[in-house]
Amino acid sequence: MNNWPKQSAVADFYGSNLKITKGVAGPDPAWEKANLVLVPIPWKAVAAWDASLPIKSFRVHAKCADSLGRVLGNIWDAFWRNQKNIEGAGIHLIGGGYNWRQMRGKAALSMHAYGCAVDLDPANNGLGDPTPDMDERVVDAFEDEGWIWGGRWSPQRRDGMHFQAAIV
Numbered sequence: 001m002n003n004w005p006k007q008s009a010v011a012d013f014y015g016s017n018l019k020i021t022k023g024v025a026g027p028d029p030a031w032e033k034a035n036l037v038l039v040p041i042p043w044k045a046v047a048a049w050d051a052s053l054p055i056k057s058f059r060v061h062a063k064c065a066d067s068l069g070r071v072l073g074n075i076w077d078a079f080w081r082n083q084k085n086i087e088g089a090g091i092h093l094i095g096g097g098y099n100w101r102q103m104r105g106k107a108a109l110s111m112h113a114y115g116c117a118v119d120l121d122p123a124n125n126g127l128g129d130p131t132p133d134m135d136e137r138v139v140d141a142f143e144d145e146g147w148i149w150g151g152r153w154s155p156q157r158r159d160g161m162h163f164q165a166a167i168v
Contacts (some may be wrong), residue, residue, distance in 0.1 A: 036062070046093060067165065127158075
């Protein structure tokens with residue numbers, strides 16, 4: 001299990017991914033180049049918004065990449081390395097990894113903007129859905145590595161698709 005930072009300290013742990021150019025905030029390309037890596041997904045996956053678009057990896061921060069690799073490997077093993085089992089649980093539908101943006105409805109940067117969060121099966125586990133439908137084997141694999149599942153958050157802010165390497 002890893003010791004992930006509190007959400008309030010992610011910029012200290014993962015580095016600040018904020019660049020102000022001509023008064024406009026945006027991602028820092030130098031930070032992205034220095035910190036983001038690709039973690040292969042061991043099963044066939046597609047973009048949740050377009051099933052014709054294959055997704056082969058998650059782009060995440062290097063500090064959580066090894067952990068995410070173990071998580072994905074453990075999920076693949078828990079589903080008997082069987083694509084149909086993965087699809088039956090909906091986790092072949094990838095909502096994303098790194099994405100420079102603010103948290104929905106808040107001023108702070110999303111954990112996705114630090115490359116320490118991933119989303120799986122957003123159609124069945126949307127933000128605010130009080131009863132997320134994420135397979136427990138998936139949740140267990142992430143939680144065994146210390147990742148936080150958004151499906152355990154308060155009912156008003158529950159986010160069943162979301163897993164992050166940062167403590168709320």
